[in-house]
Amino acid sequence: METEHYFYVLYCKDDTFYGGYTTDPERRLKEHNSGTGAKYTRLPSRLPAKMIHTEVFSNRSEATKAEYAFKKLTRKQKITYLQEQGVKEWD
Template identity: 85%
Template sequence: METDHYFYVLHCKDDTFYGGYTTDPARRLKEHNSGIGAKYTRLSSRLPAKMIHIEKFTSRSDATKAEYAFKKLTRKHKIAYLREKGVKKWP
C-alpha cells in the first residue's frame, strides 16, 4: 500500500503559522491541539490551532521539502504563499 505524505499549515491562536509534515492530517491536528504535537504548538497561547492548508505528495521527501521551504519564508511571504494556494482568510 502506498502512503500519502502531506505538508500542512496551521493557524495558531496567537496569529502565527506553523508548517508541518504528516501522513495523517486529522490525527496530527488532534495531537497539536491536545498539546502533544510539536514544541511550537504546545504553548497554551497558540492553541487551539486550525489547519488552513494541506498539500498532498507522493513522497516524504517532497512533502518535507515543501515544509522546509515554507518555514524559511517571512510572515509576509507565508501569507502570499497561502493566498496563491487559495487560502483567502483564516480565523
C-alpha cells in the same frame, strides 16, 4: 495502497503560522491541539490551532522539502503563498 505524505499549515491562536509534515492530517491536528504535537504548538497561547492548508505528495522527501521551504519564508511571504494556494482566510 501507497501512503500519502502531507505538508500542512496551521493557523495558531496567537496569529502565527506553523508548517509541518504528516501522513494523517486529522490525527496530527488532534495531537497539536491536545498539546502532544510539536514543541511550537504546545504553548497554551498558540492553541487551539486550525489546519488551513494541506498539500499531498507521493513521498516524504517532497513533503518535507515543502515544509522546510515554507518555514524559511517571512510572515508576509507565507501569507502570499497561502493566498496563491487559494487559502482565503484563516482567523
